[in-house]
Amino acid sequence: MKKEEEIKMLKAFADANATSGFEEEFVKLFTETVKNYADIKIDGMLNVYAAKKQNKAHRPIIQLDAHSDAVGFITQAVRPNGLIKFVPLGGWVKYNIPALRVKIRNRDGEYIPGVVATKPPHFMTESERNNVPDVADMSIDVGSSSREETINDYKIDTGCPIFVDVKCEYNDKTGLFFGKDFDDRFGAAAMADVLQELKDEQTNFNIVAALSSQEEVGLRGAYVTAREVKPDLAIVLESCPADDTFTPDWLSQTGLKRGPMLRDMDTSFLPNPKFQQYACDVADKNHIPYTRSVRTGGGQDGAAIYYENGAPTIVIGIPVRYEHSPYCFSAYHDFKAAVDLAVAIIRDMTEEKLAGFSNF
Template identity: 50%
Template sequence: MDKEKSIQLIKDLSNVRGISSFEDEVTALFKDTVKDAGIVSEDHMRNIFVKHPANDGKRPVVELDAHSDEVGFMIRAIKPNGQMMFVNVGGWATVTIPAQKVKVRNRDGEWISGIVSSTPPHFMTAEEKTRLPKPEELSIDVGASSADEIIDIYGIEVGAPVVPDVTCEYNDKTGLFLGKAFDNRIGTALLASTMNDLASEKLDVDIIAGLSSQEEVGDRGAEVVVRKIKPDLAIVFEGAPADDTVMPNYLIQSGLRKGPMLRDFDSTIVTNPHFQRFALDIATKNNIPVQRSVRTGGGQDGAIINRYNGAPTIVISVPVRYAHTPYCFIAFEDYQNALALAKKIIKALNADVLEKF
């Protein structure tokens, strides 16, 4: 895919809206993007499967994973004054939520603009000014003054999905995107581009892409996808939180523009060291910059895939500055390097290589 098209795809994937289980806009865009890359199917959980056209069922099966959902919110209750209580869907720090612009999907599928309401300083007590609001003190306001208005005029009901209202920008000079949901729409872009670029390649393995739903609420889509694909090997594409604004130099493991991050350890997986070494050696041989990370927390779909039947699994992540907040930065060069590395790895895989892992 040429540069212009790749940039447009990343922008489009950032802009589509889909919290866990409401990924329809994301899956529609993904399916359209990979329509010529193989046999595409979808299940009722909104998991998408793409089978490489040359799969023969006799070779090792490589699962390529990314998740399609983003962190957001859901309307929990409508108060008599038209303010709406909500719950977090996925992990949020409360400090990043108040006063953000959001979109709420109504029963007709329209996205209504609103804000996370906060008390103006004029009405705050001295104590309130010094502390964060508690999550239960926050609500979403679309400008209504009564519950009837919310239901009858705005068409919003309990259970409505909510996402940050952010439009993705690309800066040609810096090569940076500023937008929402790069965790994990950048992984979604990598998954689509890998399948598209390899569609007419002769490989020594069968590859099946699984775009999994509901990662942000506990890897639920991946649990179903792995049972359907039954992989012998897996590569997970992620948008991992960048640490270069919060860590001292010697602890930076996912800095912007420093290349894709290959995870050695997090709280859910110890990466198969043989597969990890194989991937790192391919990066070195091809002059692709990579970063390694040993995390003290975190987790992703790879753990679920790895535990299903022990398939060696690596995680290739693009660093995302300010993941799980409304506004994030990613670098196009990190995406390009992640894509180049993934394709080199897949092309080098065969039954003998797998045997050694």
Template identity: 40%
Template sequence: MTDMKMMEQLSNAFGPGGFEEDVVRVVKEYADDFKVTMDAMNNVYISLKGNTGDRPVIMLDAHLDEVGFMVQTIDAKGLLSIVPLGGWITTNIPAHSMIIKNRKGEYVKGIVVSKPPHFMTAEEKESGKIHMENLRIDVGCTSREEVVELFGIQTGDPVVPDVSFHHNGRNGVMSGKAFDNRIGCLAVIETMKKLDGQNLPFDVIGALAAQEEVGTRGAQVTTEVVKPDFAIVFEGSPADDMYYDEYSAQGVLKKGVQIRHMDQSYVSHAGFIHLAQKIGEEKKIRYQSAVRRGGGTNAGKIHLGHKAIPVLVLGIPSRYVHTHYSYAALEDVESAVSLAFETLLAMNQETMDTLLKKNFL
């Protein structure tokens, strides 16, 4: 049974790239049954009980950070200019509530400035163009001095959307911010809890990486630290069910976990995918296959690791990622966890040798 309290706290936690500390605290609370360590970059390593250190290693990856912003300047009127931490479409940003975290760790609410139609020219109304460098956050002050002295906000302070998590028990759909990729963090911890106590022929390490949204930087470090033989990447994948027909959509809510065959960052390991599909069919775990023209995940860095690592990317379809709000179905989370768990149980030494092509030598 998925721990909804954990999902709520993960989603609500403040944590854009480089500022994941609040997310790390939540992870430590819910992974306290395991050995948990961190590094200077905010990457978190969770070791399964029973790891021996002398067996093949399987890494379970997700990223901690969410898309957000950083304060660049504060003008004379007390308005904050911002730069993005991750990929944003500028038209999705104005007139939304934001939270700034100052150096004291205090949270300050603000609103992204939007110009009322009364003050817009006909050309502005028609074009709808917005440039990131023109966006400002208003925290309700009238001067720079108020912002700095009363609210303690400075250049370099991080910003995230102001959104609270909600689970709708009527239809099993969750809403909130940062499903890309706190939903993956949840899946890593839930999978490790299911694996705890199993007699496995390999070690398992959960690696929750920082700074994915600004260049998959954390995964470059975790891959070198863990040195996995295999990896499963959990991702809050962009759902496409609102845009395409039933034959074209490959990230549909309530149609199961998404198995990603390729994106701009990697081409999947076919053997690993075929194993997961076989297990899904045998265990009646719903899954959907996806071939992505764009986007990328930590798999891009991981599969290029120290010795060509087979990677399986499991996505939980999440509507409207890289905006303030997302929807995701609880049953898709459970499908992702179940498929990962059952696939790992099927990985004996012979299977691992086959995936690594050792039996071909």
């Protein structure tokens, strides 16, 4: 894909309103983007299976994975004063939530702007000034003054999805994107780009790009996609948290403009060691920068693919600063390097090499 097209795609993907269980807007956008290179199937959970057009029967399968959902919220109930009590979808920390601009999709499918309400400092006690309330005590205000108004006029009640309302910007001078939901829209964009890159090519393997739903609430979609695709090899394209602004150099393992991160460990995943080393070798051979990381927090779809299928799996991560917050930075350079690495692996892979990953 040309750089301008990639930037346009990345911005559109990041701006899509899609949180766990409410992925439809992004599913539509992704499907539109890849339909010329892949045959599309969508299941009832909104997992998307994009099978490369040149796939043939009886060939081994490489599953690419990215997830469509991003962290968001869901309305729980409307308070007597019209403010809305809400529940997080995915891993938020409470101090990133107050004063956040959001939009709620109401019963009529309209997007209603709102804000996570905060008491003005004029009214705060000393202890309120120095403490963030629990999420259960926070509310979203859409400007209503009563429960009836919120329910009858704003058409907001229990079970409406709430999205972070931030528009993505790209700065050509710095090569940086600034916006929301890069996790995992940049992984999904990388997956679309890989399909586009290989569109007229006959690869040694069938390629199925699976866009999984509900990752942020427990990798739920990827359990289903792995069962359905039955891959022989899997590459997870994940946007992963950068640590380069708060970790000493010697310990920093994921940073802007240092290339994608190959995950050596997280809380639920260890890659196939031979496949991992092979990916590093392919990157070296092609002069693609990368880092390796051992994490004591976090997880991703690779764990679900392993659990269901056991295929050799690696994670190619695109670094994102301030992941799971409303404002993130990510670099075009890292996105491109992640695409290049995935494409190089697919082009280089043979059945013999694949067999070697499980041969001890």
